[in-house]
Amino acid sequence: MTTTGSYSRTKYPDKASLFTHQWQSFFLMLGISLLLFGGIGWRLVYLQLEQGERNSLKADENRTRTVPKPPVRGNILDRRGKILATTRLSHSAYLWPKAQKQENWQQNRDVLAKILGIPPQDLQKRVEVAGFNYPSLIPIASNLTPAQITAIQEYRELIEWVEVDIGKIRHYPQGELASHILGYTGELDAVELERRKSEGYRLGDVTGKMGVESSYEHLLRGEWGGLKLEVDGAGRIISVLGEDPPGAGQDITITIDVEVQKAAEKALGTQKGAIVALNPHDGSVLAMASYPRFDPNIFSSRVTPETWRELKKKGNPFLNMALRGFPPASTFKVVTDTAGMESGKYPPNTILGTFPALNVGGTLFREWNRRGFGPMGYVGALAWSSNTFHGQIGRGVGGKELIKWARNYGYGSKTGIELQGETAGLIADDAWKRRNFNNWGWTTGDTVNMSIGQGFTTATPLQVAVMFAAIANNGYRIQPHLLQNKEVEKVNLNLKPSTVSTLKKGLRAVVNGGTGGRLNVPTLPPSAGKSGTAEAPPGEVHTWFGAFAPFDKPEIVIVAFAEHSGGGGGSVAAPMVKEVMETYFNSTVKNKK
Amino acid sequence: MLQYLKYLIPFINPQVRNWTWEARLLNWLTCIWLLVGLITLISASYPEGVIEHQDGFYILKRQLIGIIVGIIAFNIVTNKPLKETLKISPIMVLFLLLLIFLTTVPGIGKTVYGARRWIALGPFSLQPSELIKPFLVLQAAYLFARWKNLTWNIRGTWLAIFSLTLAGILIQPNLSTTALCGMSLWLIAVAAELPWPQLLSVSLGGLSVAGLSLWHNPYQWDRIVFFLEPWDDPQGKGYQLIQSLIAIASGGWSGSGLGLSQQKLSYLPIRSTDFIFSVYSEEFGFIGCLFLLLFIILYGTIALRVAFKSKSKIQRLVAIGVMVFLVGQSLINIAVATGSLPTTGLPFPFFSYGINSIVASLLLAGLLIRVAREGSKGKVLKLKIEQRT
Numbered sequence: 001m002t003t004t005g006s007y008s009r010t011k012y013p014d015k016a017s018l019f020t021h022q023w024q025s026f027f028l029m030l031g032i033s034l035l036l037f038g039g040i041g042w043r044l045v046y047l048q049l050e051q052g053e054r055n056s057l058k059a060d061e062n063r064t065r066t067v068p069k070p071p072v073r074g075n076i077l078d079r080r081g082k083i084l085a086t087t088r089l090s091h092s093a094y095l096w097p098k099a100q101k102q103e104n105w106q107q108n109r110d111v112l113a114k115i116l117g118i119p120p121q122d123l124q125k126r127v128e129v130a131g132f133n134y135p136s137l138i139p140i141a142s143n144l145t146p147a148q149i150t151a152i153q154e155y156r157e158l159i160e161w162v163e164v165d166i167g168k169i170r171h172y173p174q175g176e177l178a179s180h181i182l183g184y185t186g187e188l189d190a191v192e193l194e195r196r197k198s199e200g201y202r203l204g205d206v207t208g209k210m211g212v213e214s215s216y217e218h219l220l221r222g223e224w225g226g227l228k229l230e231v232d233g234a235g236r237i238i239s240v241l242g243e244d245p246p247g248a249g250q251d252i253t254i255t256i257d258v259e260v261q262k263a264a265e266k267a268l269g270t271q272k273g274a275i276v277a278l279n280p281h282d283g284s285v286l287a288m289a290s291y292p293r294f295d296p297n298i299f300s301s302r303v304t305p306e307t308w309r310e311l312k313k314k315g316n317p318f319l320n321m322a323l324r325g326f327p328p329a330s331t332f333k334v335v336t337d338t339a340g341m342e343s344g345k346y347p348p349n350t351i352l353g354t355f356p357a358l359n360v361g362g363t364l365f366r367e368w369n370r371r372g373f374g375p376m377g378y379v380g381a382l383a384w385s386s387n388t389f390h391g392q393i394g395r396g397v398g399g400k401e402l403i404k405w406a407r408n409y410g411y412g413s414k415t416g417i418e419l420q421g422e423t424a425g426l427i428a429d430d431a432w433k434r435r436n437f438n439n440w441g442w443t444t445g446d447t448v449n450m451s452i453g454q455g456f457t458t459a460t461p462l463q464v465a466v467m468f469a470a471i472a473n474n475g476y477r478i479q480p481h482l483l484q485n486k487e488v489e490k491v492n493l494n495l496k497p498s499t500v501s502t503l504k505k506g507l508r509a510v511v512n513g514g515t516g517g518r519l520n521v522p523t524l525p526p527s528a529g530k531s532g533t534a535e536a537p538p539g540e541v542h543t544w545f546g547a548f549a550p551f552d553k554p555e556i557v558i559v560a561f562a563e564h565s566g567g568g569g570g571s572v573a574a575p576m577v578k579e580v581m582e583t584y585f586n587s588t589v590k591n592k593k
Numbered sequence: 594m595l596q597y598l599k600y601l602i603p604f605i606n607p608q609v610r611n612w613t614w615e616a617r618l619l620n621w622l623t624c625i626w627l628l629v630g631l632i633t634l635i636s637a638s639y640p641e642g643v644i645e646h647q648d649g650f651y652i653l654k655r656q657l658i659g660i661i662v663g664i665i666a667f668n669i670v671t672n673k674p675l676k677e678t679l680k681i682s683p684i685m686v687l688f689l690l691l692l693i694f695l696t697t698v699p700g701i702g703k704t705v706y707g708a709r710r711w712i713a714l715g716p717f718s719l720q721p722s723e724l725i726k727p728f729l730v731l732q733a734a735y736l737f738a739r740w741k742n743l744t745w746n747i748r749g750t751w752l753a754i755f756s757l758t759l760a761g762i763l764i765q766p767n768l769s770t771t772a773l774c775g776m777s778l779w780l781i782a783v784a785a786e787l788p789w790p791q792l793l794s795v796s797l798g799g800l801s802v803a804g805l806s807l808w809h810n811p812y813q814w815d816r817i818v819f820f821l822e823p824w825d826d827p828q829g830k831g832y833q834l835i836q837s838l839i840a841i842a843s844g845g846w847s848g849s850g851l852g853l854s855q856q857k858l859s860y861l862p863i864r865s866t867d868f869i870f871s872v873y874s875e876e877f878g879f880i881g882c883l884f885l886l887l888f889i890i891l892y893g894t895i896a897l898r899v900a901f902k903s904k905s906k907i908q909r910l911v912a913i914g915v916m917v918f919l920v921g922q923s924l925i926n927i928a929v930a931t932g933s934l935p936t937t938g939l940p941f942p943f944f945s946y947g948i949n950s951i952v953a954s955l956l957l958a959g960l961l962i963r964v965a966r967e968g969s970k971g972k973v974l975k976l977k978i979e980q981r982t
Contacts, residue, residue: 048845048874
């Protein structure tokens with residue numbers, strides 16, 4: 001190969017030399033080119049032909065945004081179709097963080113806070129939780145007054161990142177009625193949002209916080225829809241591509257009867273306590289009143305500190321007294337008698353003497369009239385609520401048998417009603433006592449105490465109602481529930497018919513000539529019941545009355561409980577039961593059923 | 594005066610029919626390349642122009658200025674004997690080398706995307722690292738063709754100048770252009786049949802310098818690593834490449850059609866320059882890409898044919914140098930856009946927006962065509978040159 005070098009003519013390379021150095025460089029370049037062409041060609045086949053469709057979708061996703069549209073929450077209706085909770089339109093203010101320019105945020109934030117009447121820190125927190133790059137609107141206030149709307153428009157220039165829109169807020173047309181059952185709704189807080197993000201919840205989403213609103217959240221909530229928008233890379237909207245309408249939440253019907261509920265709440269008045277009314281055959285709860293109450297509408301918009309203080313003044317208005325445990329007192333004697341008869345030790349025809357007091361290991365269990373009633377059977381002992389009669393039965397069958405029957409009736413465990421915050425009450429036993437009392441064992445005194453519904457025993461008004469229902473329906477423990485037509489379990493307690501009929505006779509006698517005389521009125525069908533007066537030192541006594549009616553074909557069980565009311569079950573709680581019963585059996589109410 | 598007007602006429606030149614067939618073919622291929630590139634650029638840059646300059650044709654207008662300047666240079670080079678063009682190449686290399694170093698001087702150099710590659714000239718800017726490409730080819734061809742007849746003094750001087758050029762581009766920093774220039778110089782040297790030991794030692798030196806650069810500029814290393822797994826950081830380092838891949842891939846078989854790329858609307862970054870191929874392939878699909886690749890192969894093949902048919906070594910080296918710059922750079926650009934090579938900032942010749950790039954590409958193409966003209970039938974041009982001078 002000649003390499004004369006300069007830009008003079010060189011000879012065209014001869015064939016032999018082509019295979020030497022010159023060709024090496026040629027092959028080198030050919031190799032590099034082939035490598036590059038091959039690599040690129042393979043890559044293009046892979047990208048465009050194999051992945052083409054998938055990436056086409058990705059490019060589409062790139063240019064579309066979904067603006068979420070919230071679903072309308074389902075209504076809550078009572079058993080006759082009366083609306084208990086619904087959704088109402090109101091003017092709401094939304095913040096659009098993306099439109100907000102950081103510089104004057106502080107100052108403008110305070111302007112907005114002033115208009116809305118909320119602390120600026122609240123506003124700050126909300127935006128921080130969402131992040132300043134949050135893609136959609138953050139609801140900041142609902143139920144705006146016309147003055148507030150005008151003010152927002154007036155300050156438009158400062159707060160152009162605020163949108164006023166018609167929003168939906170939860171509305172409870174009955175106000176405070178059944179507030180413990182309905183519960184209330186509120187926005188998810190940051191912690192909850194984090195926890196429930198996987199379920200599709202978003203910032204500002206309204207969820208049930210208590211009661212049925214919370215238990216049946218999954219039915220009421222509905223599904224988010226969305227507006228599909230075409231946007232450019234900077235997020236500017238080019239066009240609307242389509243709408244995926246949100247799926248409305250389901251309406252649910254609950255077993256509550258507004259009229260009965262109203263009567264129960266009226267009967268309770270401002271007495272701290274609870275009234276439960278239920279159907280003894282299917283366990284559907286017709287009314288569950290508890291005082292103090294609250295207005296769930298408060299929570300539909302932002303709760304101001306004043307409102308909160310106002311609420312707190314009422315004690316604990318969120319506590320559902322029907323689900324808290326109290327000493328069941330003499331209402332528990334039904335359990336004692338069941339144990340007596342079912343154990344075989346004290347058959348239905350048993351007659352026992354009653355005394356001024358029962359001496360159990362040196363402790364005196366006094367008869368409430370301090371004299372005794374002379375010899376009596378189950379029916380008389382229930383009618384007069386004899387402590388010494390039931391003390392003897394309890395002592396005779398023993399603690400274990402008593403505890404067994406208490407638990408059979410459902411005491412000591414939650415009924416499973418669809419409400420949060422239910423307590424199990426307490427049916428103590430030896431093990432429990434040893435755990436809690438320095439290893440002291442169960443004594444006969446404990447048994448006797450239990451047999452009259454005192455001592456460690458506590459029961460919720462709802463549990464007491466379940467017990468009365470079991471007598472009314474001839475021996476089935478029903479499961480109280482709130483959702484209409486819910487399939488629930490019914491547990492057969494396998495009571496002897498004689499036990500049931502004896503108990504029924506006894507309870508009927510209570511109304512007919514005993515402590516429950518207040519119910520013995522011609523305006524009501526014949527009923528049966530049992531009073532209870534629980535000592536609750538240092539306060540006044542708690543009073544109870546549980547009843548079912550009509551006696552022959554029971555339709556309703558009503559239990560009233562008044563905390564620290566003073567007086568007696570027959571004089572304080574029985575009139576409450578009567579009031580509810582009157583409403584229930586009032587022809588207009590009943591016919592509509 | 595009038596005689597200079599002919600330099601403004603693009604491609605259609607009455608003398609053309611007297612050229613060798615390779616020269617004529619290359620002339621028209623360059624014209625097609627330029628036109629297809631321009632059409633793609635219009636499509637790719639229109640949305641960007643509307644958004645950023647309130648004028649969809651803003652970028653096109655600037656590119657046309659580059660094309661006018663480039664065609665003048667192209668016509669001068671194709672009509673001037675290579676010998677004469679070679680005479681000014683040492684001066685041009687040294688002048689542009691000076692400019693390359695001036696870009697690193699604060700106040701003169703313009704910083705874009707963290708790199709100082711430009712010298713502002715009113716509304717335009719000069720990118721000496723682009724413009725030096727054709728002159729590097731000429732000078733390298735001139736040096737390596739005569740290598741065996743030169744003293745180490747001269748060899749050393751020019752090698753030092755080349756090294757300085759590469760170093761100057763490297764510190765801008767512009768690793769990809771440095772690598773491209775380095776590889777082109779090396780391939781010209783290979784074609785010049787320099788002894789293998791010398792070639793290999795130079796390539797080793799180059800590689801170690803590249804390694805050092807990577808070590809100093811971690812961002813380059815990030816780019817190199819991230820092209821393998823762009824989905825690891827889709828909003829960050831991998832963003833460019835992912836958007837490019839989405840664009841290319843959504844082209845499918847036949848593409849979305851001219852002007853209908855979704856990705857160019859604003860998702861795809863630097864869509865008028867480094868990633869213009871992504872827009873092309875989204876709009877023209879696999880078939881369009883296949884045509885483009887075949888076109889580049891054809892161009893490269895003819896360039897090689899010109900190289901082998903050329904009568905002098907220096908001409909051959911010029912042809913090979915041009916081929917490496919035009920074809921090699923195109924392939925690297927496509928490889929980057931398809932995620933086959935690490936993301937680098939190399940423009941696609943004749944496609945990418947860039948006045949300097951288009952002028953340099955047209956100059957390179959002009960050199961190749963000149964070599965082709967001087968191929969076997971030299972007499973025709975000789976005559977023309979006599980007429981002109």
